[in-house]
Amino acid sequence: MRGAFGFFSLRPLWRKKVRVALSAASVAIGVAAFVATAGTNRSLLAALEQSASAMGGKTDLEVRSPLGWVPLDLVETVREVAGVEVALPFSAFAIRLARPRFEEPVLVVGVDLAGDAALRVYRGSGTVSGLNPLALLSGSGALLGRPLAEELGLPVGSDFEVSCPAGKRRLVVAGMLEPEGMGKAFASRVMVMPVGLAQSLLSAPDRCGEIHVLVAAGAPKEEVRARIEAAVGERFLVAPPEGPAMRMESVLGTLRVTFLLTSIIALGVAVFLVYNSATLAAAERAQEFGLLRALGATRRMVLALSVGESALIGAFGALPGVGLGAILSNAATRLFVRDVAGAYFVLPRVEARVAPEHMLGGAAAGILAAAAAALLPAISVSRVSPLFALRREIREDPLRLTGRLRVVGTALFLAAAIVAHLLGPDRLPHAGWIVFAAISAALLLGVWPATRALAAPLGACLRRVAPVSGRLAYDGFVRSPGRIGFTAAAIAAGFALALQTSLVLGSCREAIGNWVVRTLGGDLWIFHGSFTTAFGGGPFGEDVLEEVRRVPGIARAGSARVRLLPIHGEMVMLTAFEPDDHAKRGKFDYLSGDEATTLRELPGRRALLVSEGFARHYRVARGEGVRLPTAKGEVEYIVVGVVVDYSWPMGVVLVDRAVYREDFGDPMLDDCVVVLEPGADAQTVRKEILARVGDRYDLFVGTLGEFRDEVLATLDRFFGFMRAEVASTVLLAFLGVVNAVWIGTLVRSRELGLLRAVGAPSRTVFRLVTIEGLLIGAAGGAIGAALGIAVAGEVLSGLSIEFTGYGIPLRVSPWPVLATAGGSVLASVAAAILPARAASRSGILEAIAYE
Numbered sequence: 001m002r003g004a005f006g007f008f009s010l011r012p013l014w015r016k017k018v019r020v021a022l023s024a025a026s027v028a029i030g031v032a033a034f035v036a037t038a039g040t041n042r043s044l045l046a047a048l049e050q051s052a053s054a055m056g057g058k059t060d061l062e063v064r065s066p067l068g069w070v071p072l073d074l075v076e077t078v079r080e081v082a083g084v085e086v087a088l089p090f091s092a093f094a095i096r097l098a099r100p101r102f103e104e105p106v107l108v109v110g111v112d113l114a115g116d117a118a119l120r121v122y123r124g125s126g127t128v129s130g131l132n133p134l135a136l137l138s139g140s141g142a143l144l145g146r147p148l149a150e151e152l153g154l155p156v157g158s159d160f161e162v163s164c165p166a167g168k169r170r171l172v173v174a175g176m177l178e179p180e181g182m183g184k185a186f187a188s189r190v191m192v193m194p195v196g197l198a199q200s201l202l203s204a205p206d207r208c209g210e211i212h213v214l215v216a217a218g219a220p221k222e223e224v225r226a227r228i229e230a231a232v233g234e235r236f237l238v239a240p241p242e243g244p245a246m247r248m249e250s251v252l253g254t255l256r257v258t259f260l261l262t263s264i265i266a267l268g269v270a271v272f273l274v275y276n277s278a279t280l281a282a283a284e285r286a287q288e289f290g291l292l293r294a295l296g297a298t299r300r301m302v303l304a305l306s307v308g309e310s311a312l313i314g315a316f317g318a319l320p321g322v323g324l325g326a327i328l329s330n331a332a333t334r335l336f337v338r339d340v341a342g343a344y345f346v347l348p349r350v351e352a353r354v355a356p357e358h359m360l361g362g363a364a365a366g367i368l369a370a371a372a373a374a375l376l377p378a379i380s381v382s383r384v385s386p387l388f389a390l391r392r393e394i395r396e397d398p399l400r401l402t403g404r405l406r407v408v409g410t411a412l413f414l415a416a417a418i419v420a421h422l423l424g425p426d427r428l429p430h431a432g433w434i435v436f437a438a439i440s441a442a443l444l445l446g447v448w449p450a451t452r453a454l455a456a457p458l459g460a461c462l463r464r465v466a467p468v469s470g471r472l473a474y475d476g477f478v479r480s481p482g483r484i485g486f487t488a489a490a491i492a493a494g495f496a497l498a499l500q501t502s503l504v505l506g507s508c509r510e511a512i513g514n515w516v517v518r519t520l521g522g523d524l525w526i527f528h529g530s531f532t533t534a535f536g537g538g539p540f541g542e543d544v545l546e547e548v549r550r551v552p553g554i555a556r557a558g559s560a561r562v563r564l565l566p567i568h569g570e571m572v573m574l575t576a577f578e579p580d581d582h583a584k585r586g587k588f589d590y591l592s593g594d595e596a597t598t599l600r601e602l603p604g605r606r607a608l609l610v611s612e613g614f615a616r617h618y619r620v621a622r623g624e625g626v627r628l629p630t631a632k633g634e635v636e637y638i639v640v641g642v643v644v645d646y647s648w649p650m651g652v653v654l655v656d657r658a659v660y661r662e663d664f665g666d667p668m669l670d671d672c673v674v675v676l677e678p679g680a681d682a683q684t685v686r687k688e689i690l691a692r693v694g695d696r697y698d699l700f701v702g703t704l705g706e707f708r709d710e711v712l713a714t715l716d717r718f719f720g721f722m723r724a725e726v727a728s729t730v731l732l733a734f735l736g737v738v739n740a741v742w743i744g745t746l747v748r749s750r751e752l753g754l755l756r757a758v759g760a761p762s763r764t765v766f767r768l769v770t771i772e773g774l775l776i777g778a779a780g781g782a783i784g785a786a787l788g789i790a791v792a793g794e795v796l797s798g799l800s801i802e803f804t805g806y807g808i809p810l811r812v813s814p815w816p817v818l819a820t821a822g823g824s825v826l827a828s829v830a831a832a833i834l835p836a837r838a839a840s841r842s843g844i845l846e847a848i849a850y851e
Contacts, residue, residue, distance in 0.1 A: 020313055020316065023274050023310075023313045023317070023370070024313050024314075024316040024317035024320075025317060026274065026317065027274065027313070027314050027316075027317030027318060027321060027366040027369065027370055028317040028318070028320045028321035028324060028366070029321065029324075029731075030268075030321070030365075030366060030369065031317065031318050031321030031322060031324075031325060031362045031363065031365065031366040032321045032322075032324035032325040032328055032362075033325070033328070034325065034358075034361070034362045034365060035321065035322055035324075035325025035326065035328075035329065035354055035358055035359060035362040036325045036326075036328035036329040038329075038354070038355070038358035038361070038362070039325065039326060039329030039333070039353065039354035039355070039358060040329050040333050042353055042354065042355050042358065043329065043333045043353045057181075057182075057212075058118070058214055059212040059213065059214065059241050060213055060214055060215040060221060060240070061212075061213040061215065061221070061224070061225055061228065061238055061239065061240060061241075062210050062211065062212055062213065062238070062239060062240070062241055063078055063087075063210060063211035063213065063228065063232055063236055063237070063238050064209070064210040064211075064236065064237050064239075065210075065235065065236050065237065065629075066237070066565060066566045066629035067565075067629065067630070067631060067664060067666075068209065068563070068564075069204065069207040069208065069209060070207065070208060070209075070210060070211060070236060071206060071207060072089060072195075072199075072206055072207060072208055073206075074211065074232060074236070075087055075088070075089050075208075075211055077231050077232060078211055078213060078228055078231065078232065080231075081224065081227045081228050081231050082219075082224075082227060083215060083216050083219035083220075083223065083224035083227065084213055084214075084215065084216065084224060084228070085118075085214045085215060085216040085217070085219075086115065086118050086212075086213065086214035087211055087212070087213050087214075088111065088112045088115055088116055088118075088211070088212050089110070089111070089112055089195045089208035089209075089210075089211060089212075090109075090110070090111055090195070090208060090209055090210050090211065090212045091108070091109070091110035091111075091195055091198045091199060091202075091208045091209035091210075092107060092108065092109050092110070092209055093107075093108055093198075093202065093209070093538075094106065094107055094108070094538070095108055095162050095163060095164045095201065095538060096162065096163045096528070096538075096698065097152070097160060097161070097162055097163070098161040098162060098163045098168055098698045099160060099161040100152050100153070100154075100160065102152060104189060105189070106148065106162075106186075106189050106190070106191060107185060107186035107189060107190045107191070108142075108190075108191055108193065108198050108201065109182065109185070109190060109191070109192045109193070109198070110192075110193055110194065110195035110196075110197065110198025110199060110208065110209075111192060111193075111194070111195055112194070112195055113192075113194055118214060139194075139196075139197060140159075140169075140170065140171050140172050140197070141171070141172045141173075141174030141193065141197075142171050142172070142173065142174060142191040142192065142193040142197070143174055143175045143176065143177050143191065143192040143193070144173050144175075144176055144177065144190075144191050145176070145177050145179065145186075145188035145189060145190045145191070146176040146177060146178055146179060146188070147179060147187075147188040147189075148188055148189050148190070148191075149173060149176050154173050155173065156173050156174070156175060156176065157172065157173060158172070158173050159171065159172050159173070160173070162201070163528065163538075163697065163698030164201040164202065164538065165201065165202050165203055165538050165539045165540055165541070165668060166200060166201050166202065166203040166541075167540075167541075167696040167697050168695070168696060168697065168698060169201060171191075171193075177190070177192065195208055203541060203668070213228065225238050225239075234633070235629075235633050268440070268493055271369050271370075271372065271373040272373070272486050272487065272489055272490035272493070272733075274310055274313065274314070274369070274370045274373035274374065275373040275374070275376065275377065275486050278306065278309075278310050278373060278374035278377040278378070279377045279483055302378070303378045303379065306374055306377065306378030307371050307374050307375060307378050308371075309374065310370045310371055310373060310374030310378075311367050311368075311370055311371040311374075313370050314366050314367040314368070314369065314370025314371060315363075315366075315367050315370075317366055317370070318362065318363035318364075318365075318366035318367055319363065321362065321363070321366055322354075322359045322362055322363055325354065325359075325362060326354045326359075329353075329354055406445055406446055406448065406449050407446065407449050409442075409445045409446070410442045410445050410446025410449070410450075413438045413439070413441045413442035413445065413446075414438070414439075414442045416434070416438040417434075417435045417438035417439050417442065417790075420434040420435045420438065421435050421794060421797075421798060424797075424798065424801065425798065425801050425802040426616065426801075430802070431798055431802065432794055432795075432798035432799035432801075432802050433799075435794045435798055436791070436794065436799075439787065439790060439791065439794075443489055443492065443493070443783070443787065444489065447485045447486070447488055447489040447492065447783065448481045448484070448485030448488075450779070450783055451484060451485055451488040451776075451779040451780070451783070452478060452481075452779075454778065454779040454782050454783070455474075455477060455775045455778060455779045458774075458775060458778050459473075459474035459477070459775060462474065462771055462774075462775075466767060466771070468764060468768075469764050469765075469767040469768040469771060470771055472768050473767075473768045473769070473771035473772045473775065474771075474775065476768075476772060477772055477775050477776075484775075484776060487737055487776050487780070488776055488779050488780040488783065489780070489783075490733045490737075490780070491733045491737065491776060491777060491780025491781065491783075491784060491824050491827070491828060492780045492781075492783035492784035492787055492824075493733065493784070493787070494730045494733030494734075494784070495730060495733065495780070495781060495784035495785075495788070495820045495823060495824045495827075496783075496784040496785075496787035496788035496791060496820070497726050497730075497788070497791075498726045498727075498730055498788070498820060498823075499784065499785060499788025499789070499792070499816055499817065499819075499820040500788045500789075500791045500792040500795065501719060501723065501726050502816040502819075503788065503789065503792035503810065503811070503812060503813075503816060504719075504792050504795055504796060505715065505716070505719045506811055506813060506816070507792070507796055507808050507809060507810050507811045508715055508796075508808055509712050509715055509716075510811050511646075511808045511809060511811075512646055512711060512712070512715070512808075513708055513711070513712055515589070515644060515645075515646055516704070516707065516708045516711055517704065517708055518586060518587050518588075518589065519586050519587070519588060519589075519645070520585075520586055520673060520704055520707075521582070521585030521586030521587070521673065521675075521704070522558070522585045522586070522673035522674055522675050522704055523674055523675055523676045523682055523703065523704060524673070524674040524676070524682060524685065524686060524689075524701055524702070524703055524704070525671060525672070525673055525674070525701070525702055525703070525704055525707055526544070526548065526671060526672040526673075526674065526689065526699055526700070526701050527670060527671040527672075527699065527700055528540060528670075528697070528698065528699060528700065538670075539561070539668035539669055539670050540668065540669055540670075540697050540699070541667070541668065541669070542559075542667055542668075542669060544669065544672065544693050544696075544697060544699070545557060545559045545669060545672055547692050547693050548672055548674065548689055548692075548693070550692075551685060551688050551689055551692060552685075552688065553676055553677050553680030553681070553684065553685045553688070554674050554675070554676060554677065554680070554685060555675045555676060555677045555680075556581060556584065556585070556674070556675040557672050557673070557674045557675070558577070558578045558581035558582060558585070558672065558673045559577075559578060559657065559669045559671065559672050559673075560575055560576060560577045560578075560657070560669070560670060560671050560673070561575070561576040561657060561660060561666065561668060561669055561670050562574070562575050562576075562670045562671075563666075563670075564648075565628065565629065565653075566629070567618070567626075567628065567629075568618070570617075570650050571650055572614060572648070572650055572651050572652070572653060573647055573648035573650075573651070573652045573653070574628070574652075574653050574654075574655065574660075575647070575652060575653070575654045575655075576654075576655050576656070576657040576659075576660035576661070576664075577654060577655075577656075577657055578656070578657055578658075579598060579599060579602050579603045579656055580599070580603060583595060583598075583599055584675070585673065585675050588609065588641070588643040588644070589643060589644040590641055590642070590643055591612055591615075591642045591643065591644065592615075592621065592622045592641055592642035593609075593622050593640055593641025593642065593643075594641070597640055597641060598640055598641050601638075601640045602640055602655075602656055603656050603658075604656060604658060604659065605638075605656070605659065606635060606636070606637045606638065606655075606659060606663070607637055607638050607639075607640045607655070607656070608626060608637045608638065608639050608640065608653050608654065608655055609639075609640065609641045609642070609643050609653070609654040610626070610639050610641075610642055610643070610651065610652070610653050610654070611642070611643060611644070611645035611647075611648075611651050611652035611653075611805075611806065612642060612643070612644055612645070612805065612806040612807075613645070613648075613649065613650065613651040613652070613804055613805025613806040614650075614651025614652060614653060614805065615639075615642045615651075616801065616805045616806070617650065617651050617805045618651070620639055621639065621642070622639050622640065622641060622642060623638065623639065623640075624638070624639050625637065625638055625639070626638075626639060626653070628653070630663040630664050631663065631664050631665040631666075632663055635663055637653075637655065644806070645806075646806065649803070649804040649805065650805070651805055673704075674689075682703055686701045689701050730823075730827070733780075733824075733827070734827050734828075734830075734831050737773055737776060737777070737827065737828045737831035737832065738831045738832075738834060738835065741769060741772055741773050741776075741831065741832045741835045741836070742834075742835040742838075745769055745835050745836075745838065745839040762840040763840070765836070765839050765840040766836045766837065766839070766840040767836075768836075769832055769835055769836035769839050769840075770829060770832045770833065770836045772832060773828045773829050773831055773832025773833075773836075774825060774828060774829050774832070776828050776832075777824045777825040777826070777827060777828025777829060778821075778824075778825050778828075780824050780828065781820060781821040781822070781823070781824030781825055781828075782821060784820055784821075784824055785817050785820045785821050788817075788820060789810075789812060789817070792810060793810045796808045796809070796810050797810065
């Protein structure tokens with residue numbers, strides 16, 4: 001068997017380098033998409049977990065609060081619990097450096113430096129004499145990660161300015177941390193300081209973020225945990241250290257699904273291309289397989305040789321595909337850090353990492369897909385007798401399904417897709433994936449009847465315009481259900497993916513752009529950081545709002561506080577705003593309730609507006625209660641309306657800021673929204689705001705239009721990365737047409753030779769082959785247009801609801817649909833030109849002798 005494989009498979013593969021390269025390239029693109037998706041997810045989670053591990057150190061238990069802070073006096077209470085060896089305050093938050101200017105955030109870690117070495121690893125170095133303890137004791141000293149200090153040119157003893165919720169503060173470099181232990185956290189973009197100094201930067205000196213506990217050796221951890229819970233009360237949570245992976249998973253869920261869907265389609269188109277290559281190889285080498293059968297080879301041996309050959313092609317593509325996937329993962333990771341994850345999490349530079357299991361999984365998927373693609377042609381070759389094989393005749397529809405059976409099966413799958421779509425993820429788990437699987441099955445089963453039905457009117461017209469070439473092209477078209485059907489499916493899948501991407505992007509741009517303008521309203525937006533950071537990059541005091549309201553040219557200035565709050569183990573976004581001010585500048589899009597009810601029942605009361613995602617995820621409706629963790633314990637709020645809000649995947653709750661301040665004890669703000677007086681110049685007002693508060697706070701002042709444009713630009717950049725995958729998939733479909741038409745010219749060589757022999761000019765043969773490509777493109781484009789609209793609708797209303805809790809209305813523009821149909825026709829005709837030229841220029845005697 002090994003010798004037969006070498007003779008009948010390896011040598012032919014070497015002779016057909018171009019075809020093997022094209023097939024391998026198709027597999028490589030599908031594998032690369034899969035590996036890039038998995039690698040991006042792993043890279044982001046690994047970066048977060050590495051920082052969490054470095055900051056947690058030897059911590060056994062953490063005492064934390066849903067509010068994000070605990071009182072400092074609680075530390076002594078925990079220390080007195082039996083079985084507690086060490087209990088230390090801990091705070092971690094991100095700030096920005098004002099001078100020297102540094103665009104990336106820096107992680108501030110506040111600890112009790114006197115005892116923190118018991119929990120975390122430090123290795124510091126400073127001047128020749130070591131660290132500068134006086135700087136640490138001065139109340140302004142901090143230890144900087146060595147890579148960060150060297151990048152900024154800050155030696156020990158130098159000072160620098162930071163922008164924080166307390167305003168601008170000057171700090172002194174008291175020493176440097178080597179990039180190990182705590183110094184590795186946040187990619188070494190970290191500064192460690194006494195917890196009192198850290199909390200003063202937050203204007204909250206009586207608090208800390210959490211309490212880290214080291215259990216005494218030999219003490220039962222669960223018993224110690226129970227004692228601490230009894231000591232601190234039910235308002236505080238005592239649990240093992242928790243990484244931030246859960247929040248990252250929730251944010252990236254939909255984006256990973258989008259990439260995964262793209263990679264599946266790309267690999268599916270590659271399967272079609274490998275199938276056509278295998279069919280072409282079976283037709284070309286029918287004599288070889290017939291000879292092998294005549295010499296005593298079994299059908300199983302012929303089947304194994306054919307499938308093994310395609311599996312080898314898959315391996316040729318899988319190996320470079322893994323490398324390409326690693327490169328794409330690096331690009332995608334940078335994209336997510338800058339535009340997606342960075343909008344919800346403060347992340348350092350993330351190193352792209354692709355796990356070995358993902359590489360092996362991607363390679364295995366490529367090899368198995370290639371082997372599966374060759375199965376039908378291999379079955380066809382293995383089933384025919386040696387006599388027919390020696391005549392180079394193969395059955396093009398090895399499934400041998402009748403047209404009626406195909407139609408009935410397609411109808412059943414489409415009905416299943418419709419039912420799953422109507423039930424939705426609320427009543428049918430994973431409804432979106434079921435819809436996608438049913439549509440894929442319907443495409444595979446019904447593509448040939450649909451292709452034939454769609455091509456029939458065009459074929460009738462072509463037979464009138466070009467009686468000879470049109471009739472012969474259509475006759476050859478209808479005699480090849482397997483070859484034509486799978487090629488039309490490849491064209492349909494490739495261009496459907498392009499249309500789906502365009503429709504999803506257009507729908508998201510319109511929905512999110514309108515939501516930003518309608519909901520926020522106003523003229524200017526004031527916050528910390530930049531447009532690409534969540535929640536303005538950090539809170540600031542109410543004095544900023546009062547100062548802004550006194551600026552000439554400002555009619556009104558409203559404020560909001562935005563934070564994440566754990567509810568039932570998941571992070572929900574809480575937005576505290578001023579309802580009366582908001583009603584004068586913005587409008588909510590209500591799914592339940594109305595503005596009059598909101599203005600009557602929300603201000604001054606424990607009431608909520610909730611987003612569609614929150615209502616769906618927690619199954620709450622207007623009039624029902626929701627318990628929120630507050631500084632006073634759990635408090636019940638009544639839902640007075642459900643609104644459209646795209647801010648956070650796990651849901652949003654909106655409360656009156658006055659009620660929030662009373663229940664949560666938090667006077668800080670995250671942004672101010674300004675409405676200008678009629679005739680006031682936005683740029684002049686912007687400069688005046690910065691002049692009044694710029695010396696105290698490093699604020700950013702932008703227009704609402706600039707914010708909307710930045711949001712839409714972020715969407716464009718994300719989908720720009722997807723367009724690269726879409727373009728590669730369309731290229732695969734194009735190559736599939738080349739292969740399919742080439743198979744047609746090979747199988748019909750004798751027919752084309754006789755046509756030339758009876759006097760038909762070369763241009764007739766050229767036109768005949770080109771028309772076949774036209775028919776494939778027209779049918780594939782029509783199917784692709786319908787398929788693209790269906791998939792886009794399901795992504796926006798099915799998969800989006802499943803992973804984010806909210807849907808986005810589908811907006812179907814006629815231009816992308818027409819571009820899909822027209823592009824598939826042009827691509828198919830262009831793909832048919834090369835085999836058409838080869839067929840028209842082939843020798844008459846050679847073609848007639850072809851058997």
